[in-house]
Amino acid sequence: MGRYLLRRVLIMVPTLFAISIATFIIIQLPPGDYVTTLIAQYSAQGDQLDGPQIEALKNRYGVGDPMIVQYWKWISAILFHLDFGESFAWQKPVSSLLADRLPLTIALSIITLLFIWAVSFPIGIYSALRQYSAGDYVFTMIGFIGLATPNFLIALVLMYLGMQYFGTGAGGLFSPEWKDASWNIGKVLDLLGHIWVPLVVWGTAGTAGMIRILRANLLDEIRKPYVTAARARGVSETKLTVKYPLRVALNPFFSTIGWVLASLISADAIVSKVLNLPTMGPLLLDALRSQDMYLAGSIVLISATLTVIGTLISDLLLGWLDPRVRLGAR
Numbered sequence: 578m579g580r581y582l583l584r585r586v587l588i589m590v591p592t593l594f595a596i597s598i599a600t601f602i603i604i605q606l607p608p609g610d611y612v613t614t615l616i617a618q619y620s621a622q623g624d625q626l627d628g629p630q631i632e633a634l635k636n637r638y639g640v641g642d643p644m645i646v647q648y649w650k651w652i653s654a655i656l657f658h659l660d661f662g663e664s665f666a667w668q669k670p671v672s673s674l675l676a677d678r679l680p681l682t683i684a685l686s687i688i689t690l691l692f693i694w695a696v697s698f699p700i701g702i703y704s705a706l707r708q709y710s711a712g713d714y715v716f717t718m719i720g721f722i723g724l725a726t727p728n729f730l731i732a733l734v735l736m737y738l739g740m741q742y743f744g745t746g747a748g749g750l751f752s753p754e755w756k757d758a759s760w761n762i763g764k765v766l767d768l769l770g771h772i773w774v775p776l777v778v779w780g781t782a783g784t785a786g787m788i789r790i791l792r793a794n795l796l797d798e799i800r801k802p803y804v805t806a807a808r809a810r811g812v813s814e815t816k817l818t819v820k821y822p823l824r825v826a827l828n829p830f831f832s833t834i835g836w837v838l839a840s841l842i843s844a845d846a847i848v849s850k851v852l853n854l855p856t857m858g859p860l861l862l863d864a865l866r867s868q869d870m871y872l873a874g875s876i877v878l879i880s881a882t883l884t885v886i887g888t889l890i891s892d893l894l895l896g897w898l899d900p901r902v903r904l905g906a907r
Contacts, residue, residue: 675857685776685856689783692780697787700788704788705796706818720786735777775852833891834891
């Protein structure tokens with residue numbers, strides 16, 4: 578296990594390096610740069626910039642340098658000084674913007690992931706053990722509706738219900754009077770009154786998909802010969818289900834940590850925009866629209882790092898959960 582872990586960590590280094598290069602190139606592919614965006618904004622306001630002013634802006638933001646020079650400035654500052662550069666649009670260090678939004682985004686991601694597991698785990702087991710029952714049909718229908726309905730539409734419906742019947746504000750995680758207040762019991766209670774909307778919206782599609790996966794895997798396992806043989810030996814149904822088939826059917830819960838965490842960290846930008854959430858999704862969307870390359874590249878790089886780390890965690894958990902997975906096997 579130790580050699581496997583060391584080998585995977587060593588592989589992560591060139592992987593992240595390649596991702597950083599690809600990210601920077603992709604961000605640079607659209608025509609123009611941040612200075613072009615600024616010129617368009619000034620033109621929309623009726624102001625025209627002359628050649629020396631445009632050249633001064635390019636020198637200020639460093640967009641006039643060759644791409645490889647810009648990349649090296651960015652990646653070397655991250656590697657040697659943990660400095661992600663300065664956001665062009667916000668005129669602030671990227672690290673401060675990430676510090677403002679990343680902790681809350683991570684907290685929402687973890688809570689959403691736990692919500693998905695807590696809901697899909699018992700429903701998936703029930704649907705598999707009570708196949709074709711009335712409850713199975715109801716949960717299947719709800720699951721299909723959850724998969725087919727866009728998240729932003731669910732967000733709009735829940736915002737309406739929250740305003741109409743629960744008196745909660747339309748969007749955001751805090752009421753206006755608690756938004757800038759220091760943390761106390763009242764602010765925590767206000768957060769709990771708002772957080773259920775993004776929790777349900779983000780968890781709906783993930784829960785519906787996980788229920789279907791767990792149901793299908795468990796149905797496949799309980800029909801295998803080893804289950805029939807154990808049942809013939811008189812093993813109780815509860816012990817038989819929990820000890821072997823369920824353990825194997827849980828593989829998707831752990832194997833999807835890698836991509837679930839990254840997708841939740843970047844968040845659904847459209848849903849976050851609709852709900853006015855201070856998460857990483859809207860920040861990334863705005864950075865891409867304004868071609869704020871340092872901010873956009875840093876967010877994508879962090880998301881990729883979380884994906885690689887999450888994949889490693891998934892592999893380790895699968896090796897512990899499923900004895901058929903052998904990390905040292907050929």
